[in-house]
Amino acid sequence: GLPVGIPVISAGHDTQFALFGAGAEQNEPVLSSGTWEILMVRSAQVDTSLLSQYAGSTCELDSQAGLYNPGMQWLASGVLEWVRKLFWTAETPWQMLIEEARLIAPGADGVKMQCDLLSCQNAGWQGVTLNTTRGHFYRAALEGLTAQLQRNLQMLEKIGHFKASELLLVGGGSRNTLWNQIKANMLDIPVKVLDDAETTVAGAALFGWYGVGEFNSPEEARAQIHYQYRYFYPQTEPE
Numbered sequence: 001g002l003p004v005g006i007p008v009i010s011a012g013h014d015t016q017f018a019l020f021g022a023g024a025e026q027n028e029p030v031l032s033s034g035t036w037e038i039l040m041v042r043s044a045q046v047d048t049s050l051l052s053q054y055a056g057s058t059c060e061l062d063s064q065a066g067l068y069n070p071g072m073q074w075l076a077s078g079v080l081e082w083v084r085k086l087f088w089t090a091e092t093p094w095q096m097l098i099e100e101a102r103l104i105a106p107g108a109d110g111v112k113m114q115c116d117l118l119s120c121q122n123a124g125w126q127g128v129t130l131n132t133t134r135g136h137f138y139r140a141a142l143e144g145l146t147a148q149l150q151r152n153l154q155m156l157e158k159i160g161h162f163k164a165s166e167l168l169l170v171g172g173g174s175r176n177t178l179w180n181q182i183k184a185n186m187l188d189i190p191v192k193v194l195d196d197a198e199t200t201v202a203g204a205a206l207f208g209w210y211g212v213g214e215f216n217s218p219e220e221a222r223a224q225i226h227y228q229y230r231y232f233y234p235q236t237e238p239e
Contacts, residue, residue, distance in 0.1 A: 007211060007212050009207060009208050009211030009212070011063070011204070011207040011208075011211065012063045012203075012204075012207065014200045015038070015040065015060060015069060015071070015200075016060065016061070016062060016063040016069065016203070017063065017199070017200045017201075017202075017203030017204045017207070018030070018032060018040075018170070018199045018200045018203060019040055019042055019062070019063070019069060019199075019203070020063045020064075020203040020206065020207075020218065020222065021198075021199035021200060021201070021202035021203025021204070021205075021206065021222075022168055022170055022194055022199040022202075022203075023168070023194070023222065023225070023227045024041075024042055024168055025042070026042050026043070026044065026067065027041060027042070027043060027160070027162035027163075027164075028041065028042070028164075028165075028166065028168055029041045029153060029156065029162075029164050029167055029168065030167075030168045030169075030170065031149070031167055031168070031169050031170070031171075032170050032171045032199075033076060033077065033169060033170070033171040033172065033173025033174055034076070034077055034171045034172050034173055035075070035076065035077050035078045035081070036073050036074065036075055036076055036077075036078065037073065037074055037076035037077075037145075037149065037171075037173065038071055038072075038073045039071055039072045039073070039149065039152055039153060039156055040069050040070070040071035041069070041070060041071070041156060041160050041162060042062050042064070042067050042068075042069060043067065043068055043069075043070060043160035043161065043162055044066060044067055044068070044161075045068075045160065045161040046059055046068045046070050046159060046160060046161075047158065047159050047160075047161065050155070050158060050159045051070065051159060054072065054155060055119075056072055056073045056074055057070070057071070057072050057155075057159070058070070058071045058072075058073070059071070059159075063203070063207070063218065064218075064219075068160075070156060070159045070160045071156070072152040072155065072156055074116070074148055074152065075115075075116070075117060075118055076145055076173060077172065077173050078117075079115050079117055079141055079145060080097075080138070080141055080142075080145075082117065083097075083137060083138055083141050084097060084138075086137075087134035087137060087138070088134070094175075094176065097135075097138050098176060098177070098178045100133070100134065100135035100138065101135050101138045101139040101142065101178060102178055103135055104133075104135050104136055104139045106143075106182075106185070107143075108127075108136045108139045108140040108143060109127075109129075109131070109132070109136060110127040110129075111125055111126070111127045111128055111132055111136045111137065111139075111140040112125065112126050112127050112140055112143070112144065113125050113126075113137075113140040113141050113143070113144035114126075114144065115141060115144040115145050115148055116148075125137060125140060142176075142178065142179050142182050143182060143186070145179075146179070146182050146183050146186045146187075147186065149183065149186075149187070150186055150187055153167075153187065164187075164189055165189060165190075166189050166190040166191070166192055167183065167187060167189060167190070167191045167192070168192055168194065168229075169183070169191055169192065169193045169194070170193075170194050170199050174193045174194070177232075180193060180232045181232050181235070183232070184232040184233055184234050184235070185234050185235060185236075187234075188234050189234065190231055190232065190233050190234070191231070191232040192229040192230070192231050192232075193229060193230045193231075193232070194227065194228075194229055195228045195229070195230070196228075202225070206218050206221040206222050206225075207221075209221045
């Protein structure tokens, strides 16, 4: 067991800590991008009547009193992993897929993908021709997932009564620079990528420091961190 005298700090759980640890301010949406994408925001207002209308929507208490964490989640890189196995192999480096997709113009020459592979009977590609390559299929998946993000962000703005001016991006999916740029272009707002992906651990540590009396508040502890972001701005030229 633990030695007698070890402080035990009870403060919150992973999604609360992830938002706080990422440096997110109030009304700044955060997208955790991985096998699933989880879109969350720290908001003072929540329209709970809308939550029940959308599958995958959630709402939790924020780590700060008086704020809430409404969120949306959907399958994301899980779709891309399926596309990779379908047209390449499960071991093919992601950069190879990205470079092939970069050769395809935005819009994927009319190829579009409905990416809800879990529940939509119309999931898959449309607009395929004899000139369609596997790069088209992958790019269409990136664009389809981003369109899904766009719809979910618009809904989250209604649920949380805010208007996004930028998107904070964390998680493994943020390493895909082409996808990051597609997000910025389609959302028409800057996307800022946090270098350190371990935001949950960071958030828990900040509350731990406060809990043992090293700082007067979790916010004071967080102010000691120098966050480094890489920005992707909307652009019209090719990615």
